[in-house]
Amino acid sequence: MPTFYDFVIVVLSLGLFKFVGDLISARRQNNPPIPPGPTRYPFVGSFLSIPTSTPWKTYVRWSQEHNSDLVAVRAFGQVSIIVNTKKAAKELFERRSAVYADRPQMMMADLMGWGVATTLSPYSDQWRAQRKILHHSLNATASATYHPMHLAKVELVLRSLYLDPEAYLGHIRHYAASMAMLIAYGYDVDPKEDRLVDVAEKAVNMISNAMFPGAMAVNAVPMRSSSHLCILSPPRLILSTLDVVRHLPDWFPGTGFKQYAKQCMALTTEMWEAPFAFAKRSIAEGTAPPSLASAHIEMNDARGGGAHGEKMIKYALGTLFSAAADTTVSAITTGILGLTVYPAVLLRAQAELDRVVGRRRLPTFKDRPSLPYITALCREILRWQVILPLALAHCPTKDDVYEGMFIPKGSPVLLNAWAILHDPEDYPDPEAFKPERFLTADGTLNDDEVQAAFGLGRRNCVGMHMGNDSVWITMASIISIFNISKAKDEHGNEIPVEAVSTDEAVSHPVPFQCSIRPRDSEAEELLQQLGRDTM
Numbered sequence: 001m002p003t004f005y006d007f008v009i010v011v012l013s014l015g016l017f018k019f020v021g022d023l024i025s026a027r028r029q030n031n032p033p034i035p036p037g038p039t040r041y042p043f044v045g046s047f048l049s050i051p052t053s054t055p056w057k058t059y060v061r062w063s064q065e066h067n068s069d070l071v072a073v074r075a076f077g078q079v080s081i082i083v084n085t086k087k088a089a090k091e092l093f094e095r096r097s098a099v100y101a102d103r104p105q106m107m108m109a110d111l112m113g114w115g116v117a118t119t120l121s122p123y124s125d126q127w128r129a130q131r132k133i134l135h136h137s138l139n140a141t142a143s144a145t146y147h148p149m150h151l152a153k154v155e156l157v158l159r160s161l162y163l164d165p166e167a168y169l170g171h172i173r174h175y176a177a178s179m180a181m182l183i184a185y186g187y188d189v190d191p192k193e194d195r196l197v198d199v200a201e202k203a204v205n206m207i208s209n210a211m212f213p214g215a216m217a218v219n220a221v222p223m224r225s226s227s228h229l230c231i232l233s234p235p236r237l238i239l240s241t242l243d244v245v246r247h248l249p250d251w252f253p254g255t256g257f258k259q260y261a262k263q264c265m266a267l268t269t270e271m272w273e274a275p276f277a278f279a280k281r282s283i284a285e286g287t288a289p290p291s292l293a294s295a296h297i298e299m300n301d302a303r304g305g306g307a308h309g310e311k312m313i314k315y316a317l318g319t320l321f322s323a324a325a326d327t328t329v330s331a332i333t334t335g336i337l338g339l340t341v342y343p344a345v346l347l348r349a350q351a352e353l354d355r356v357v358g359r360r361r362l363p364t365f366k367d368r369p370s371l372p373y374i375t376a377l378c379r380e381i382l383r384w385q386v387i388l389p390l391a392l393a394h395c396p397t398k399d400d401v402y403e404g405m406f407i408p409k410g411s412p413v414l415l416n417a418w419a420i421l422h423d424p425e426d427y428p429d430p431e432a433f434k435p436e437r438f439l440t441a442d443g444t445l446n447d448d449e450v451q452a453a454f455g456l457g458r459r460n461c462v463g464m465h466m467g468n469d470s471v472w473i474t475m476a477s478i479i480s481i482f483n484i485s486k487a488k489d490e491h492g493n494e495i496p497v498e499a500v501s502t503d504e505a506v507s508h509p510v511p512f513q514c515s516i517r518p519r520d521s522e523a524e525e526l527l528q529q530l531g532r533d534t535m
């Protein structure tokens, strides 16, 4: 990881451009004021106030202090805007979606090999081509065709939890990775150790760390505009700065980040290429199982899409794995955390399952309409510990004004999904894990599908149906078979569990211990039956 020295060098070099930045922003003097925010000092602006830990909470506080839906951080001439209310988020990301469909481009993401991913691509033909492939493969109807795969993989999760409950996180990781790899490439993941999964997980971790505020000073150098970590604005000027920084030799002080980027680039290259090469090889050998890769390669060949079309498929499917696996793991782990800390929720969920499904079989997707409490529980998981608390940064393609506040073209605009999903007006007692908040008085589901957890507007999550399916079937199945509670130490005392999540772009519960045991002999019998069927 880069050192503090890297940080100082990059910040100082950015400062050199402050004067020119001011000149350019003077052009905008006639515009309304930017949204309020923390005190801005000469030269650094509000750089020193940018929070590095749970920033989403600090942004809510600023929003309340200034009585404003939007707050802004201004540092070294660059403005980043944070959208903290549902009203403003709907207006900007949904009603003005054509303006807010772009992503800020980070030099660091590009150096790490992530610039081609659907998630981080600018609003461009490349993004449209990849989004079309993913939408075709992940819309509600397509996602329903993966239900049998979910059921088979969830049985493996249950069996693994039975045999080795302490390693629950590994079992969940295996489930999420194997679903994504199977759907995308027809590739069956090795449960013990799998090179392709290992590589992709490491690459995802590296970008998730690099995108978090304060994690990587070089994020301060944007490529085309910037992200909320990226601190300077005038694009052309920055490009020249970027060229200097990017091409400095590795021994040059302050360029430690390049090593980090190089390590990641090796991983991302393998992540894009290796599984796709596997799919192509199996097509050529006539052994390819049905997968998105084989379907899209066939369609691309039929329409003469050539090498460019194939590249789009490769990046779209590589993105599928990287976007699906980590988020799904975080959601399911959050569910286990919620049940560990709130035992009454587990009992109510088990009662519903017992009434509707009984004890002699596992729940299936067909039971979903009759299990509103389980669905409410899954919504509460996504609301309670928001998985991407600040979603992914958008940026406007032209200058804009919201309620008298100026939003400069190209500035990173962040959806504070955490703020929206923890607004006490909509979610009283927001820190508590209460699935019933999604039920009406007569016990049916209300119409709040926690959209903000999946982002809003044209760049919202294209995999939300598959994400919801994964969380729902895994939670329903685990709850129907296991009791989950706090683990005990060697003296029989409960080990306390704190519901805290990590400071990353994709936030995960901080590792915690829990006890996962079959509910009773009936559950154990069912588990043994699964063992016989799946061995």
Ligand code: HEM
Pocket (backbone or CB within 6 Å): 118, 119, 120, 131, 134, 138, 319, 320, 323, 324, 325, 327, 328, 331, 382, 387, 388, 391, 392, 393, 394, 415, 452, 453, 454, 455, 456, 457, 458, 459, 460, 461, 462, 463, 464, 466, 467, 468, 471
């Ligand atoms: C519970 C699980 C998931 C959560 C909470 C989640 C959340 C999100 C969020 C917040 C965004 C950013 C939206 C924005 O910028 O406004 C996003 C984007 C995205 N997600 Fe998900 N996601 C989940 C699962 C998945 C799955 C399973 C897939 C694929 C199978 C997927 C694929 C994507 C892609 C490709 C994007 C980028 C969209 C774009 O930039 O056009 N996600 N997701």
